[in-house]
Amino acid sequence: MTHDRSSDLSRLTASRVSRRTVLSATAVALAGIQMGVPASRVLAATRQDANLSGKIRMEAHDYTPSESMEKSDTNPIPRKALQDAADAYKQLHPGVEIEWVRVPTGTDSRVWAVTQLTGGTAPDIIWTQGADTAKDVGKGWWTNLNPYMDQPNPYVDAGAAGSAKWIDQFFEGPTGAKYAPDGNLYVVPYDLVTTFFFYNKTHFQNAGVEVPKTYAEFISTIEKLKDSGVPSYNGMQWSRPQLGEMLIGVWKDQIEPTGNAGAYTIKDITLAILGGIYDATKPEYKEWLRLMKDSADYWSPQWTNTKTKFDLQFTQGQLGIYEDGSWRFGLLKAVDDLKFEWGSFFMPILEKGDGVGKSEYATGKEPPAIGGATANQYGITNTAEKNGTVDLCVDWLRYISAPAQASKIIGELGQFLPNMKDVDVNDDLKDALKAVTSGVGEAGMIAYADKLDTEAAANIDTAVNNYLLGRADLDKTAQDIQDLLMNSAKKLAADNGWS
Amino acid sequence: MEARKHRFHASIAGSSLIEDTSVSTSVVTSPATPLSYKKHKHSLWQRIVRARYYYMLLLPCFILLAIFCYYPAILALWGSIFTLDYGRSGEYVGLQNFRELFNDPIFIKSVKNVVALTVFGTITAVTVPIFVAEWIFRLKSDRAQYIYRILMVWPAIVPGLVTLLLWQFIYDPYYGLLNAILKWVGLNEWSTKAWLADPDLALYALMGTAFPFVGGIGVLIYLAGLQSIPVDIYDAAKLDGASGFRQFLTIDLPLIKGQIRLNLVLSIIAGLQALTGPLVLTGGGPVNATMVPGLYMYQQAFTYGRLGYASAIGVVVFIAVLALTILNMTLFKDD
Secondary structure, eight states: OOOOOHHHHHHHHTSOOOHHHHHHHHHHHHHHHHTTOOHHHHHHHHTSOTTOOEEEEEEOGGGSOOSOSSOOSSOSSOOOHHHHHHHHHHHHSTTEEEEEOOOOTTOOHHHHHHHHHHHTOOOSEEEEOHHHHHHTTTSSOBOOOHHHHTSOOTTSOTTSTTSSOGGGGBOHHHHHTTOOTTSOOOSEEOEEBOEEEEEEHHHHHHHTOOOOSBHHHHHHHHHHHHHTTSOOBOOOSTHHHHHHHHHHGGGGGGSOOOSGGGOOOHHHHHHHHHTTSSOTTSHHHHHHHHHHHHHHTTSOTTTTOTTOOHHHHHHTTOOSEEEEETHHHHHHHTOTTOOSOEEEEOOOBOEESSSTTEETTOOOOOOOOOOBSOSOEEEEBHHHHHHTOHHHHHHHHHHHHSHHHHHHHHHHHOSSEESBTTOOOOGGGHHHHHHHHTSOGGGGOSSSGGGSOHHHHHHHHHHHHHHHTTSSOHHHHHHHHHHHHHHHHHHHHHHHTOO | OHHHHHHHHHHHHOHHHHTTHHHHHHHHHOTTHHHHHHHSOOOHHHHHHHTHHHHHHHHHHHHHHIIIIIHHHHHHHHHTTEEOOTTSOOEEOTTHHHHHHTTOHHHHHHHHHHHHHHHHHHHHHHHHHHHHHHHHHTOSOHHHHHHHHHHHHGGGGSOHHHHHHHHHHHTOTTTOHHHHHHHHTTOTTGGGOOTTTOTTTHHHHHHHTTTTOOOHHHHHHHHHHHHTSOHHHHHHHHHTTOOHHHHIIIIIHHHTHHHHHHHHHHHHHHHHTOOHHIIIIITTOSTTTTOOHHHHHHIIIIISOOHHHHHHHHHHHHHHHHHHHHHHHHHTOOO
């Protein structure tokens, strides 16, 4: 559903500045300067219109201010940066009220969002993912942000990225990949996430292993960890498609990406499957399966159970390597009584060659960075449309995406990388930010499961796991996967009229 | 008693009902009801109108039942013949969802799993509590009986989720209690099993979470049945020289048939609707080894957005529960 209120907004921003505005802006500027925010940024913030008013209900997900600033097991990272931002924003716009909505603990966020959106009771702004809003096109649930993205973000400094067009503030690659197939952007891609292997240095020392540089070394590492009596590794997660991309990535020469910024879409992969380019019975795909199996024997025996608490096992020093997202940096740092030193490494490269952990089909390219703007993305819902608060929501999102606010909000949590330029980055995530923002992240991968129908992807996962458990042979698994791919592609093509 | 009932009528029903108290009171209190009705042959509608205040008292309950129980069930029945997704209008597909369902290997697997869980769960839930109830019933001390009754109910105050999470720790391959015990008794080969992660073991591990299979409510139901058996029967049996086991077989079991039937129906319904265990402990895995229709329905509805297909699963489960309940009622019909 599109929502063009650019004219309303222009009218609002053009309105006169009252004495009250000047006074409140001065107060905010002084407060901001006291807090160490560059004066130019603060002054940029004072250029706002004070007539915005209304109530915003927001499900801010990871950045939702914690109910207490006391650290505990259930509140490992107390946070209030977003609350501070809201307080400052309310000083700018005294008629504005911001309320935080929390998803009940243990509830799947997407399930919760779908239920709320269907019932018309969703908060005005909720955490979502571009992949989901893309599936929701035509349901009228989300506000099209394109018109707003073309307008300036008045909260950034003059001449800085975003001062001419809000969209310029965001990294092109990851943001481009978030556009829905109808060409609209339904999310503000606030931050970025990527994946790492976190390892226990004590276990590495005891097993006599070093950080692996290649996939073959990685297998050798987890084998030695297992031999030393340690549950070695929680099993391949996002490294599965990373490994796959270093094999079937060679097919990309024959598949034209039609998504924004070079992103591959479901349509691209569907047509590639139907055209016989993307085929699970090809040797590259089989090598992908074989190479995963090479390492599977050394994974923790609990890898098949998705409910296993590997995070707890790692924190308690029971696991050698834990493959997880960049959010683990913040969470590990927040543990006061960690009894071991830990480090991290990125997915090792797949070498060309024969034998365990190598393949003659390897592309020889570095593994792609998983991620993109997949951590906290905010969509404006049909509730805001109904309540007439879309402009206010947009203004608030612009405010918190300005570097002055975003640096504090993202930095306080320490789990994610900013998707906005000129925003401060935690030291341990600087390299990762370069890797993620140099391309389009997972959106540029053809081995990533979001390029398939969700149910087909889950069934393929089951087929792969059956093979890794030794319950099916390679050829049968490849054929089963190919059947699943083809059935899914035929259905998607028929449903969407793709040819 | 009679006078109290008259007051009750007067207070809630008003003067119009007082005029006909003879009929109303006879309905409530006397076995001569049929005769009274023969004298005053009223149509169903007339009787409803006369008793309208009673029906009005029941109305809120039925309205809530209709909104929260019947309406969703009817909606599911209706939805099962459409392809539905949240936020989109559905397309009529007739019985296509059901055809797909019966060719869906995951659904078929889930049915096999739920049958295994239900059979095991029903056998243990029906049989084990009988012996425990019998044991408590035969305790000579009333105080001891009371204490054991309380002990039976006590575990019910612990949320089921907590129990399941405890089992997650018990089944841990490295640090779990089960493997520690197995190692201690010398079963080294078994002491390294990942019970919830092994596709060949996970379903049995789920069955094991009901250990020691003594449902407190089941025990109390049986105990209530046993306590309602007249003491004279036991006295007569003792005079005839019947042993305790003989009394159990020929007196207790036949006379608590109603309670057995109730436990049987409740166990079958609970078994077929099983969801929490797989959802919390395995997520239906590994490789669908513990998938059950309830969880599959949830996945189809919320993960894949296939409401019509999920509704079809719900309808099949409903029919299965209904059929098994009717079968059970027929087989255990009171003589």
